[in-house]
Amino acid sequence: MCGIAGWLSYRRDLTTRAETVDAMIDTLKRRGPDDSGRWIDRHAALGNRRLSVMDPQGGRQPMTAESDDGTVVLVYTGETYNFRELRGELRSRGHAFRTDGDTEVVLRGYLEWGESVVDRLNGMYAFAVWDGRTEQLHLIRDRLGVKPLFYHPTDDGVLFGSEPKAILANPLAERTVGLTGLRELFSYAKTPGLAFWEGMREVEPGTIVTVGRDGLRTRAYWSLRTLEHTDSPDATVDRVRELLDDISERQLLADVPRCTLLSGGLDSSTLTALAARRLKRDGERVRSFSVDFIGYTANFVSDGIRESPDAPYVRDLVAHCGSDHRDIVLDAKDLADPALRAEVVTAYDFPPCVGDMNASLYLLSKEVRRHSTVALSGECADEVFGGYKWMYDAGAQKADIFPWLVQGAGDETVDPFERAFTPDVEKSLGLAEYARESYRSAVAGIERAPGEDDREFTMRTVSYLHLSRFMQLLLERKDRMSMAAGLEVRVPYCDHRLVEYVYNAPWSMKTADGREKSLLRSAAADILPRSVAERVKSPYPSTQDPLYAAALRDQARDLLASPNHPVFDLVDQGLLAAAVAEKGPATTQGSRSALERALDLAAWFDAYAPTVRPY
Template sequence: MCGIAGIMSRAIGRGPDLEQISAMMAPLRHRGPDQSGVYLDPHLAMGNLRLSIIGLGDGIQPIGNEDGTLWIVYNGEAFNYLELKGELVEKGHRFSTSTDTEVLLHLYEEYGTSCLQRINGQFAFAIWDSNKQELFLARDRVGIRPLFYLDTPERLCFASEIKAILALEGSRALDLEALAEVFTLWTTLPGRTVFEGVRELPPGHFLVAQKGRPSVPQPYWQIPFYPSDPALHDPEEAAEQLRELLTDAVRLRLRADVPVGAYLSGGLDSSIIASLISRQGTSHLKTFSLGFQAASFDETRYQRELIDHLGTDNRQVLVGNDEIRAAFPDTVWHCEKPMLRTAPVPMFLLSRLVHDEGYKVVLSGEGADEILGGYNIFKEAKIRQFWSRYPGSQRRPLLLEKLYPYIFSNPSRERHYLQEFFAVRDQGTASPFFSHEIRWENSRKNLTFLSDDCRSELAVYDPLARLAETLPEHFGERDLLARAQHLEMELFLGGFLLSSQGDRVGMAHSVEMRHPFLDYRVIDFAFRLPARWKLRGLKEKYLLKRAFKGLIPESIGNRNKQPYRAPIRELFSPLAPRDYVDDLLSESSLRQSGYFNPQKVARLYAKFLNTPTGLSSEFHNMALIGALSTQILHEQFVKGERLRSLGRLSPDRVVRRGGADAGPGAR
């Protein structure tokens, strides 16, 4: 795992230089602390900071082909690289390293852009063809590894993180439409960032740039949708296929020249992954888990059951409110977007523990809920659809109380109000957003806290209308679960879970996360399953539980999913220390940045401080976290003081070609 950056010049005779690419690489030190290298010619500069996992002794990048016409910088893993290498050797390709990086370079040399279809991995890479003066940028299917770019009149810049681009180009304003997307959808739409002009290459896409001008990103993979496969209607046969696929996905993801650990939440998905690792013959498996001082968030009991069952060597970080509050600004710095929840912060602290224990790689269970029907939002949509057939029923809405007992048991909320809250809206179940409409309608109330000027600028922008324009053809004809799964994967998985709770907080401490459930073969299989093998009645992940029954403790296999959450309102209690929060949420700071209505936010914050148990409204919790994280972004990236303090990086290796200025490290 690594960090990459690059500059492709449009100016004749004014190519990028070593100082510029070194400035971009400096903010990425955390992604690749082991080695650094730069390629430089009159048209292009690109660099890599390496976290060495495969080919420890010969993997420094950039890497070129035999005649030096193709060069690659790469962030990620191609888990099937050994199989690909064997095929390429048979075709006459010669290799000088033991890395998967070189395999990808030769794969592109052999197949061009169609090479992407052959890679089973998580990646973002850049390949430079010096003969054609053509740059090829690509990103993995579901967006596990990030890649951003900025197209200006002078040059095209790209990098693994936005801060690398801003270190070269200077601070940029926040994009108000992107803020509206975050405060509605919890993330930006694919391809967009919260910084004006900075784009993200969407998952499953590539682009080609010539003479510094990028093409429109082209998809090579999309979230699949299939009619139900008759061959998968026997649950026992389907369970066996799922078990085999996931076992092989774990096998591939254990490939590394360093020790591999696992995250252990106490839930079904991470328990299955840890168990499969143990069955692969891995002795003395090291696992890492989160514990919370707040009992309602803590799953230590279930973690302990699996630790005892497998005999793993477990390390736990115990997270309290003070730790979350203290680490929140650093987490925002690495995530580079506003947050409506604090959930990324404990994951940031967990990856620090992994790093401190000397590990670089962990496997985790992300993706199972999206592809196999694990979320409450899928159940909620099914209940509401069932209720809509008999809107006057008094019994059907009671299923919602079974789904959300902690909501309906709150004495401050009346049952009839909550039933109205979940009732089917005007468009009924035909709405393409039926499954998510309540979540998004509730979230978009956060926009009322924006300043009058911002709300005026956003008066004609509707994130949901923009999202509707991106939906696949005939989306509305899919069954309810398939539509909900698509929305969850398209937005929340790539835009939040794999970034703010995945790559960004893991790589903040030089830790690579690998996700067997997101092997593209497992995804493809899951989307061929009948809906009833994912969500059977209100039993989530039915087939997954059937496939691994007996492999994990029964108490874990049969428990209902506990959504991963972290404290919010406790952070703003009267007992919290007076620090950056008070400063950034003060009326003067809010007025100066200009995003929020100072009086509204200040009043909301005062309510938190004056209510010992905080506020019960999820909407208010999200509003305050959203305002605070946006204020932090403004300080860090728009005002840019932290950016200016990053300095330069001196690369370990410099490859200069084609008339680039000679100097130290020239090859």
């Protein structure tokens, strides 16, 4: 796992711009704390920051292959889980290998098959290949978009990087955010390809971007297709389990300590139990980690989204599978720390505005990194198997907007937190209509399976929207918070084989026991304690400590004392003052979110000094 960055310029001599290239690479040090590398030629410069996971001694980057026709250079981030099979095939075709990891396999695979190497890769990856034989740069991202890759076209080439900060380190990229970027951020639409900063794009999942002297072109090499599902219910459960067994075994492969992130829910518990069974064969115990808050379990109150605290179920799973477990317990003071907020905002390169869940994930990742370098996460099982409450809400299913934006049955109101903005900004953003337009674009290409009735097609649409849009928000969060701590988090439920198979299984099979995620529950029933298998879905926890909300109010009060702060070009001071003035031991969810949003935006203005154009 690494961070990559580079610059392609057909009219400049980049050998004279090494200092700028190094600055771009150095922004990614947290993603790759173990090593750094750079390759520069006249028109192309590629760099890497490395987190050593596979072949620590031999996997240095950039990797090159020389020929009479030119040099091929690769910088790569991620993991290819089937690299051993591919290496065997490439050896049979005459390729020799100097290293034991997956990076050289991808390079040799490109030499053998060109861009089509992507059709053979199973994994999470983002990489760039400079082909000196054709003087073209290829930017390639995995099928589900687990690993990020951004680019910024220039007048004679392109800038690219694993995170926007690498591109922003180049003087050709301006720190400007326009109306589209703000709409994307605050509407939770996550349009594929769009980026927050003006001039930037994100390589879409399953896509290759090629830049040459004649310009830039994109090619999708994978998409979520509608296929007829012919397996019986029992055969479908068996196939899901077969895939999970194979995926978990592949993703446990590493030359560094591994662990799982355990919440006590169905998703992470299944992976932990599978990992425990696999590692036991090698005489190992699986390590597991969970996040908790001081007093959370003892004082837990259902918030309508989370029905139960994690800790009791974590204990049941740990006792059942015998993992070597640690609880990471956080307090309100740490979560509300302004310095931590600044770190989270800097990791994103934009204000994430979703509160303490980012902060706690970052602190969890930092603590886990003290013990392990690789962690398996249950992220995205809800998108794959159908786990969210709103998926089962009739109003959300029928609304002409993304289901996760529907506030209650039949209500089609977009995220109400837009009320934090000034009236002029709120009117300019037009978030409700923007989200509806994005929704209409997202559903336009969904195909109905042969013989699929209206109910099944409605639920196929709901599934598609979560896999293609909502999941990207969660993957982005997981990547930024974990990689900022130098922790590689793998997401087994994003294996494209599993996603393709379950997507095409009928909704009736996904809810066969009258509940959410029936396929996963049935596939894992024999390896889980009953309490965990039957647990009602409870999302990632959020602190309920009133001291956290009180700290937010104090910080927002200090912010209001600086009325000329640029954040008030967006945020309505009166609304923020009303949130600060709330009385009682706790702050309402809407007001708490308004406080968090304003503070995140202020931290972003302080860190980036951006030019913002909301009109």
